[in-house]
Amino acid sequence: MSETLIHEAARRFTATFGDLPAGTVFVPGRVNLIGEHVDYNDGLVLPMTVREGTAVSWARADHAHISIRAADLGESDHFASSEPPRPHDTSWRSYVRGMVAELGLPADAGVDMLVHGNLPRGSGLSSSASFCVALGRALNDALGLGLDAISLAKAAQRTEHEWAGVACGIMDQVAVAAGNAGRALLLDCRDLAMQQFALPPDWAVAIVDSGVTRGLVDGEYNSRREQCEKAARKLGLASLRDADRGSLDNANLSALEYKRALHVVDEITRVRRASEAIAASDLEAMTCVLREGHVSLRDLFEVSVPLVDRLVEAVDDILKERGAARMTGAGFGGSIVVVLERAALPELQQALDRPVRPVF
Incomplete structure (x- = not known):
């Protein structure tokens, strides 16, 4: 699928700019197996990449501007790299200008780019992280910036914070920048230590879109982060990563703060259990982790x-x-x-009333 996207991005670049691109990059989206709302609490997460993503074709230009075409939207932008971004504007242009600002490009940088992707926005598959990191990789290659995957991920996270107004953690950006197909990425969001786990060959991972498009800047996402940070302060901790059930029971937390903190503490434990289940090819244990995780997100964190x-x-x-x-x-x-079970995938695809998209 990525090869088709790359080919189509290059074709559209030529149709738009009248010449072949010098290169094309592809960055996948991600699905998180377990570890939700714990990355901004310095916790552990277990994402993996998906087949869909974002392709960016690029070429150096003799003008001192960033000229970009969002092929899927039929829209373009053209600006000097020294031109200030537009903070807290959630349009695609704000992400582009934010990445340019966060990467600190030379004032005379001239690059033509075309973006083509197949990650649906609002599906929970990190379309914005994929978009930002793909832009970063294209600019990195075009201008020889010499940035590694983690540097690009951090620039993408800063773009979300400063230019889109979303106080996200680092999971999405690192997952799409450093993840490998068919492997779960155990990421410590405190020090960014990583370990990759190959999934058992008789397992399958699939995504089903609920059809409910979600948004992150309506206040709900940021309010959850604020509630967690308030609970950590009451506990005298830098983050909820260092909390445990005992400390929660002995703290002066409100009922709401207790629920949020309990989800975080137990979710970090579930990430460890899931990693062990994958390593042991124990689907029964993984099933328990997933079911417990959804109940916690529904009842304690209240985001379902x-x-x-x-x-x-x-x-x-x-x-x-x-x-x-x-x-x-x-x-x-x-x-x-x-x-x-991989053998159960056809039955699920037949029985469910909506598309089931395999990831692995």
Whole structure:
């Protein structure tokens, strides 16, 4: 799928700019197996890349501007790299200008770019992280900046914070910048230590879109982060990464703060359990982790919605002990992730009333 996207991006670049691109980069989206809303709490997460993503074709230009075409939107932008971005504007142009600002490009940098992607926005698959890191890779290659994957991921995160107004953690950006196909990435969001786990060959991972498009800048996402930070301060901790159930029980937390903090503490434990289940090829243990994780997101962190809950229940009813589903991403809609026996995938695809897209 990425080869098709790359080819099409290059073709559209030529049609737009009248010449062949000097290069094309591809950055996938990601699905998070477990570890939701813990990256901004310095926790552990377990994402993996998906097949869909963002391709950016590029070429150096003799003008001192960034000229970019968003092929899927039929829109363009043209600006000097020294031109200030537009803070907290959630349009695609703000992400472009934010990445240019965060990478600190030379004032006379001239690059033509065309963006073509197939990650649906609002599906919980990190379309914005894929977009930003792909832009970063294209500019890195075009201008010889010499930046590594983590540097690009951090620039993409700063763009989300400063120019889109989303106080996200680092998981999405590192996952799409450093993840490998078919492997789960155990990421420590405190020090960015990483370990890759090959998934058992008799397992499958699939994504099902709920059809509910979610947004992150309506205040709900940022408010969850604020609630976690307030709980950590009451506990006298730098972050909830250092909390445990005992410390929560002995702290003067409000009922809401307690629920949020309990989800974080238990979710970090679930990430460790999931990593062990993958290493041991223990699907039964993985199934338990996923089901517990969804209940926690629904009842303690309160980021699921009824349609997503019903979809998770439908998948679990079909699979029984052969796998499980949970919401993935920040919540309030988007997609669910399913980990299941590979042999059960055709039955799930037949029984469910919507597309089931295999990731692995």
